[in-house]
Amino acid sequence: MAIKNRSFFPYVDFFPTEKFKLIGECADKKVLLIGKAKAYGDPIVAICQTDEPSQEELSACDLYELMKFSPNSIKLTEAT
Structure with missing residues (x-):
């Protein structure tokens, strides 16, 4: 799983692929937690x-x- 816009998020600690976590759904699609913002821990999905x-x-x-x-x-x- 590649994150194609990773360079737009220099302030995020991305998880290793095996640590991505299913946290919900949006329009019948899976929402994965893939990282957290370094400063406040905001969830990145x-x-x-x-x-x-x-x-x-x-x-x-x-x-x-x-x-x-x-x-x-x-x-x-x-x-999250």
Whole structure:
């Protein structure tokens, strides 16, 4: 699993791929916790477009920004 926009997030500690954690759903797609911001620990997530996240390039996004601007509701099933 590559994170294609990693360079836009120099302030984030990204987890190793095997530590990515399923934390919810958005528009029937999986929301993965993929890192935390270094300063405050804000959750950084990616949405899996397929059932095979290891085969796809992921885009990182701040969870709070996703919740604020997504036209779809986000259902969190795990604490971040």
